[in-house]
Amino acid sequence: MTGSPPAIEAVDVSRTYQLDGVSVEALRGVSLVVQPGDHVALVGPSGSGKSTLMHLLGGLDRPTGGRLVIGGRDVNALSPPEMATLRNETIGFVFQAFHLLPRTSAVENVALPLVYRGVPARQRRERAAAMLGRVGLGHRLDHRPNQMSGGEQQRVAIARALVTEPTVLLADEPTGNLDSVTGAAVLELLERLNAESGVALVMVTHDQEVAARARRRITMRDGVVVADSATDDDATHLHDRPLSVDHGRPATLVPAPSAEPRSVSGSGPGHPSGGSGGAAGATGRLPHPPVNDRGTGDAGVVTGDGSGS
Amino acid sequence: MRVAEAWRVALDALRANRLRSALTMLGVIIGVASVVLLVAIGTGTKQKVEQQVEGLGSNLLLVVPGRIEVGTAPVVSPLTLKDVDAVTRVVGDPDRVAVTIASGATARAGARSDFTTVQGVLETTPAVFTRSLVRGRYLTGTDVDTSRRVAVLGDSVARALFPDRDPLGQQVTLAGVRFRVIGVFAPLGQSLGVDRDDEVHVPVTAAQRLWGTQRVDGIAVKAPDRERIDELGERIVAELNRRHPDTEFSAVTQQQILGVLGDILGVLTGVLAAIAGISLLVGGVGVSNIMLVSVRERTREIGLRKAVGARPRDIGVQFLLEAVLLTTIGGLTGMALGVGTALLVDALSPIPAAITWWSLALAFGVSAAVGIVFGVVPAQRAGRLDPVVALRAE
Numbered sequence: 001m002t003g004s005p006p007a008i009e010a011v012d013v014s015r016t017y018q019l020d021g022v023s024v025e026a027l028r029g030v031s032l033v034v035q036p037g038d039h040v041a042l043v044g045p046s047g048s049g050k051s052t053l054m055h056l057l058g059g060l061d062r063p064t065g066g067r068l069v070i071g072g073r074d075v076n077a078l079s080p081p082e083m084a085t086l087r088n089e090t091i092g093f094v095f096q097a098f099h100l101l102p103r104t105s106a107v108e109n110v111a112l113p114l115v116y117r118g119v120p121a122r123q124r125r126e127r128a129a130a131m132l133g134r135v136g137l138g139h140r141l142d143h144r145p146n147q148m149s150g151g152e153q154q155r156v157a158i159a160r161a162l163v164t165e166p167t168v169l170l171a172d173e174p175t176g177n178l179d180s181v182t183g184a185a186v187l188e189l190l191e192r193l194n195a196e197s198g199v200a201l202v203m204v205t206h207d208q209e210v211a212a213r214a215r216r217r218i219t220m221r222d223g224v225v226v227a228d229s230a231t232d233d234d235a236t237h238l239h240d241r242p243l244s245v246d247h248g249r250p251a252t253l254v255p256a257p258s259a260e261p262r263s264v265s266g267s268g269p270g271h272p273s274g275g276s277g278g279a280a281g282a283t284g285r286l287p288h289p290p291v292n293d294r295g296t297g298d299a300g301v302v303t304g305d306g307s308g309s
Numbered sequence: 310m311r312v313a314e315a316w317r318v319a320l321d322a323l324r325a326n327r328l329r330s331a332l333t334m335l336g337v338i339i340g341v342a343s344v345v346l347l348v349a350i351g352t353g354t355k356q357k358v359e360q361q362v363e364g365l366g367s368n369l370l371l372v373v374p375g376r377i378e379v380g381t382a383p384v385v386s387p388l389t390l391k392d393v394d395a396v397t398r399v400v401g402d403p404d405r406v407a408v409t410i411a412s413g414a415t416a417r418a419g420a421r422s423d424f425t426t427v428q429g430v431l432e433t434t435p436a437v438f439t440r441s442l443v444r445g446r447y448l449t450g451t452d453v454d455t456s457r458r459v460a461v462l463g464d465s466v467a468r469a470l471f472p473d474r475d476p477l478g479q480q481v482t483l484a485g486v487r488f489r490v491i492g493v494f495a496p497l498g499q500s501l502g503v504d505r506d507d508e509v510h511v512p513v514t515a516a517q518r519l520w521g522t523q524r525v526d527g528i529a530v531k532a533p534d535r536e537r538i539d540e541l542g543e544r545i546v547a548e549l550n551r552r553h554p555d556t557e558f559s560a561v562t563q564q565q566i567l568g569v570l571g572d573i574l575g576v577l578t579g580v581l582a583a584i585a586g587i588s589l590l591v592g593g594v595g596v597s598n599i600m601l602v603s604v605r606e607r608t609r610e611i612g613l614r615k616a617v618g619a620r621p622r623d624i625g626v627q628f629l630l631e632a633v634l635l636t637t638i639g640g641l642t643g644m645a646l647g648v649g650t651a652l653l654v655d656a657l658s659p660i661p662a663a664i665t666w667w668s669l670a671l672a673f674g675v676s677a678a679v680g681i682v683f684g685v686v687p688a689q690r691a692g693r694l695d696p697v698v699a700l701r702a703e
């Protein structure tokens with residue numbers, strides 16, 4: 001272990017909905033740990049409980065059973081306002097439907113979480129603008145959602161999720177409303193940000209290719225985790241994960257390789273095929289991928305190669 | 310920061326639904342405007358009545374048979390000029406005592422006629438009540454002592470009978486008897502819908518002869534000072550009771566009259582304002598309704614705000630502010646409308662209206678309170694929304 005505490009820890013978590021007197025067990029005892037800097041793909045058939053789990057991991061919802069610790073805090077002990085603060089400080093959400101405020105500029109949308117953190121207006125704008133720059137929208141600051149493409153809107157949403165510098169970024173089918181080319185660009189952005197800033201990325205996807213690129217893959221079925229590449233195939237990965245490898249990125253282009261204790265659960269083979277893609281990713285520009293089924297090496301950063309499969 | 314955001318969002322929400330906001334405000338506008346207008350009319354009427362009662366002259370004591378109370382039957386006066394002499398002895402100064410005997414009568418001059426009030430009075434009237442003339446002279450002691458048939462006309466009587474002639478020295482016929490005009494009063498205007506210039510003053514002795522009576526209706530005394538006015542009243546009443554054991558007498562001061570009138574007008578104003586206040590309540594219900602709609606419409610926005618860290622209170626404050634903005638903007642508009650209408654009414658109609666600061670402050674306070682009261686339920690509902698459910702809303 002790297003010694004840093006887990007970002008999120010779920011122990012035997014369950015979530016039961018009451019629907020007209022009938023109990024629906026959406027989650028039936030899920031245990032998992034999200035480490036800082038993790039890159040997790042959450043997969044599973046429709047209705048298996050992925051979104052339900054994401055809501056719990058992000059503190060939007062509370063488990064009906066089990067123990068859930070987010071950022072070192074047990075959510076069962078938190079009041080609604082404390083939960084709100086916890087979300088604000090440790091979690092960034094990216095939704096399938098973007099959920100941008102209409103009639104509100106990109107920079108104000110991105111600044112919104114900072115409002116609830118009490119950051120002064122000037123600073124808010126500066127930080128939001130900088131974050132928009134990092135997602136390649138430095139030229140769209142004052143555009144409104146209805147003046148932007150779907151891909152641009154989702155990048156605004158990603159900037160909003162990251163402007164608070166959270167420890168975990170939760171993305172529930174972030175490309176679900178996008179065409180494949182735009183979707184691929186958004187995915188690449190998410191992966192790059194995960195690699196660059198060390199924010200843990202947990203992403204629900206139905207795309208096997210995408211899932212394969214994640215360092216870790218969690219498969220759900222009927223409200224339980226049926227496979228977790230971090231624990232399943234080789235327990236040693238958990239314990240002696242190699243610290244981050246140098247991927248050939250020119251150091252000068254990496255703004256802050258700060259939180260580098262990323263866990264690399266992928267085993268060797270898929271490792272960086274070249275610095276070229278990586279360099280592009282690290283400059284803060286959005287690389288335009290030709291297609292969405294890029295080779296694993298194209299991400300240019302730590303790449304899980306689907307070793308878990 | 311959070312409050313500033315709440316303001317910004319609330320204003321933005323109102324702006325985004327201009328027509329809806331305006332219609333919602335309309336209820337509050339009408340309510341506040343009618344409260345302001347009705348209170349202004351009530352206050353204006355009260356002030357005017359006060360002015361007029363005070364304009365009667367200061368330290369006035371009115372002595373009449375019977376009680377001055379609402380609901381008591383009028384009493385036939387047993388008073389005669391002998392009683393007036395007795396009262397004068399109590400007062401000690403004949404210049405401070407006035408009498409009246411009044412009756413409606415038709416006044417004629419040539420082909421013109423006017424139904425008016427003929428008042429039989431002493432020469433002391435202009436000193437006791439504050440009255441002034443524009444033409445000629447008033448009655449003298451000699452006029453009274455000799456029952457001379459001379460008359461002083463009120464402004465409207467003079468206009469009615471002598472529209473294009475100088476009335477001085479002209480003849481008027483009162484109840485069939487000819488009088489000579491010796492003076493004309495300065496105009497006084499209206500009071501409570503009564504034309505105060507529609508009167509003719511003649512010597513009390515001439516009036517008694519005209520109507521074949523020895524009575525006088527009432528006695529007015531101008532007290533030397535305010536401090537002893539009540540005591541003087543008691544002494545006069547005691548003297549009259551001694552002379553007429555079978556009749557009750559009352560001596561009332563201007564303060565007492567003002568008190569009674571003020572109470573009546575105050576109650577009237579309060580009732581009117583309360584009726585107008587009901588429309589304000591109805592406006593408040595409209596606000597509540599529209600706020601619930603607003604919360605429903607923006608459920609996803611609420612979910613998103615919560616997801617990024619808004620606490621229940623932040624959301625609640627945002628919607629409460631929206632409701633309060635609706636009612637206070639409506640309230641201010643209603644105040645402007647009410648003040649404008651009141652000024653118009655005061656200027657263009659005989660109804661007086663006076664704006665008081667307290668009524669404006671009250672109207673504003675009430676409209677803000679309406680916003681809080683009727684906004685709190687929708688705001689709480691918004692604040693308590695489950696973020697997951699809210700985000701999934703259509």
Ligand SMILES: Nc1ncnc2c1ncn2[C@@H]1O[C@H](COP(=O)(O)OP(=O)(O)OP(=O)(O)O)[C@@H](O)[C@H]1O
Nearest residue numbers: 017019024025026045046047048049050051052053
């Ligand atoms: N609010 C709710 N009330 C009742 N049942 C619910 C509720 N939300 C989810 N469920 C049920 O819980 C189960 C898991 O739902 P969830 O949305 O987590 O699935 P999912 O894996 O995200 O599916 P998808 O891939 O289609 O998004 C489903 O059976 C669903 O019907």
Ligand SMILES: [Mg+2]
Nearest residue numbers: 050051052172
């Ligand atoms: Mg889902």
